[in-house]
Amino acid sequence: MDAVIDNDTSLRYGGLKMAVEEVLLKRQVNPGVAIGGLVLWMFVWVAWKSYSLRVKVDAVGVSPGLFGGWRAMFGFFPRGNDWIAEGYKKFSPTGKWFQIPSVARYMILPTSPKILEEMMAEAENILSFNEALADKLAIEWTIHPCIKHDRSHVKLIQTKLSQRLTTILPEVMDELVLAWEENANVGKEWTKVQISDMMLQIVARTTNRMFVGVPLCRNQEYLDNVIQYAGKVMMMGSILDCLPRIFRGPLTNPLMKKSYHYAIMRKHVGHILRERKEKMRELGEEWKDRPDDLIQWVLDFAVDEKASSEEELIARLLMMNFVSIHTTSEAILQTLYDIGSHPELQPPLHAEITEILSKDGMCKQSLTKMKKLDSVIRESQRLSPITTVTMVRKAMAPHTFSDGTHIPAGAWMGAPAAEIQRSNFIPNPTVFDGFRWERMGVENQSSGKAGKYAAVTTSFDHLVWGHGKYACPGRFFATTVEKILLSHIIERFEVRCPEGRPKNKLFGMACIADPKGVIELKMR
Numbered sequence: 166m167d168a169v170i171d172n173d174t175s176l177r178y179g180g181l182k183m184a185v186e187e188v189l190l191k192r193q194v195n196p197g198v199a200i201g202g203l204v205l206w207m208f209v210w211v212a213w214k215s216y217s218l219r220v221k222v223d224a225v226g227v228s229p230g231l232f233g234g235w236r237a238m239f240g241f242f243p244r245g246n247d248w249i250a251e252g253y254k255k256f257s258p259t260g261k262w263f264q265i266p267s268v269a270r271y272m273i274l275p276t277s278p279k280i281l282e283e284m285m286a287e288a289e290n291i292l293s294f295n296e297a298l299a300d301k302l303a304i305e306w307t308i309h310p311c312i313k314h315d316r317s318h319v320k321l322i323q324t325k326l327s328q329r330l331t332t333i334l335p336e337v338m339d340e341l342v343l344a345w346e347e348n349a350n351v352g353k354e355w356t357k358v359q360i361s362d363m364m365l366q367i368v369a370r371t372t373n374r375m376f377v378g379v380p381l382c383r384n385q386e387y388l389d390n391v392i393q394y395a396g397k398v399m400m401m402g403s404i405l406d407c408l409p410r411i412f413r414g415p416l417t418n419p420l421m422k423k424s425y426h427y428a429i430m431r432k433h434v435g436h437i438l439r440e441r442k443e444k445m446r447e448l449g450e451e452w453k454d455r456p457d458d459l460i461q462w463v464l465d466f467a468v469d470e471k472a473s474s475e476e477e478l479i480a481r482l483l484m485m486n487f488v489s490i491h492t493t494s495e496a497i498l499q500t501l502y503d504i505g506s507h508p509e510l511q512p513p514l515h516a517e518i519t520e521i522l523s524k525d526g527m528c529k530q531s532l533t534k535m536k537k538l539d540s541v542i543r544e545s546q547r548l549s550p551i552t553t554v555t556m557v558r559k560a561m562a563p564h565t566f567s568d569g570t571h572i573p574a575g576a577w578m579g580a581p582a583a584e585i586q587r588s589n590f591i592p593n594p595t596v597f598d599g600f601r602w603e604r605m606g607v608e609n610q611s612s613g614k615a616g617k618y619a620a621v622t623t624s625f626d627h628l629v630w631g632h633g634k635y636a637c638p639g640r641f642f643a644t645t646v647e648k649i650l651l652s653h654i655i656e657r658f659e660v661r662c663p664e665g666r667p668k669n670k671l672f673g674m675a676c677i678a679d680p681k682g683v684i685e686l687k688m689r
């Protein structure tokens with residue numbers, strides 16, 4: 166299959182090259198002049214973009230001089246997070262905004278909670294979350310235009326997936342345990358485990374038990390395909406986002422072998438989609454016992470012929486895998502690194518988990534009762550969020566905030582989430598204190614505010630999932646999967662990080678758990 170696609174790609178390249186040469190020959194344009202013109206055009210395009218989107222907000226990370234901002238763009242990946250920390254420290258005491266350069270654009274960051282509230286409340290046609298998300302991941306190219314134009318996948322998560330969470334628990338549990346036992350080979354001796362890749366496999370398989378069921382969720386080719394594709398959307402999306410639109414179409418396939426990944430999906434789910442469609446046609450509303458999985462949900466949510474085409478249905482399946490696998494796996498990895506480097510947390514966690522499971526077994530109520538575990542998960546995400554900037558918005562129209570800050574159409578803004586979460590609204594904010602949220606929950610029990618400190622609860626102080634109407638709709642599912650797997654590990658194993666907590670990799674606005682990090686496990 167790979168070879169076919171490689172041929173396909175080289176044919177496409179060859180075809181493209183010939184077509185370009187033909188046009189240049191016909192118009193008698195020298196190729197050198199054409200390349201020079203293209204470079205000049207790109208230069209003018211970037212200059213025009215920077216000029217039209219300028220805002221009266223202090224910049225951080227920009228060195229002095231005419232091309233300071235441009236030079237700074239290239240420092241964004243290694244230093245972007247340092248700039249945000251520097252800007253937040255400098256400007257948050259006065260509630261001012263600041264901006265940092267990234268390769269694709271400037272990101273404007275308010276520090277005042279009041280402005281964040283205004284930003285969140287603004288209508289989608291003024292400050293758009295969907296446009297920002299679609300641009301950031303070049304979603305029309307990396308996945309499919311239907312994802313941008315029809316947000317039914319969000320509705321599907323909020324309704325079908327959430328309703329199914331309680332009933333699916335035994336299946337998720339079953340798959341997690343099986344996947345863990347098959348991947349981790351740990352006995353009574355301390356055993357070193359490089360956990361990152363293993364966690365991706367386990368989460369992908371478990372998530373797909375819900376999405377596509379058995380046996381497909383255990384098919385290695387299918388799993389590798391959805392894992393690899395999800396990783397590529399993230400990486401290639403950021404590259405394509407930096408380029409003018411006209412380059413995105415021709416470059417997507419060579420960069421990410423999209424047609425190869427779609428072909429693998431067709432191979433594994435194409436026949437299931439066809440069979441289900443046939444049965445839907447045959448039985449219509451009379452088909453009462455239709456399967457309760459993602460494949461059926463995307464079929465049920467498809468409103469017309471185009472939306473129920475194989476291509477768009479596969480795009481939805483890939484999108485769901487993209488939003489769930491790496492995010493959830495990263496969060497589990499970060500929590501395991503924190504638990505392993507704080508051995509004092511393990512006896513109370515173990516006691517809580519064994520007591521609850523021995524009384525009630527694994528069910529939704531048991532997971533809700535695991536307050537210590539919930540607290541550790543929230544604390545881990547607070548200090549190691551998957552992205553250090555959330556609530557990103559793209560201005561679709563010029564907008565002036567209540568403090569007089571004017572934002573032109575096309576400018577981008579977001580909340581400096583990681584810095585807000587490390588600020589002084591809690592004691593010792595830079596220290597990892599695993600049970601702080603459980604204690605705060607107990608203190609606030611009488612006022613009925615205990616839920617305020619749960620891992621899934623968002624606020625302007627806790628932005629790991631975003632906040633407001635676009636907050637992550639998958640956070641209930643993700644936290645459920647996290648709790649099941651972590652409680653299984655803690656119940657059976659001791660965990661330690663012999664070389665200290667593996668350090669996070671900060672890259673632009675991303676915060677990634679060390680993929681080479683090692684933990685040690687020993688059966689209790």
Ligand code: HEM
Pocket residue numbers: 295298318319322326485488489490492493496551552554555556557629630631632634635636637638639640642643
């Ligand atoms: C620990 C795991 C996860 C983390 C940390 C996470 C985080 C986020 C964040 C930060 C956003 C953007 C919100 C904003 O910036 O305002 C988001 C959006 C989103 N997440 Fe998650 N997520 C996780 C798991 C999941 C899962 C498991 C699903 C699906 C089942 C999911 C589905 C989505 C979707 C569809 C959006 C876009 C929402 C929209 O378009 O309105 N996420 N997530």
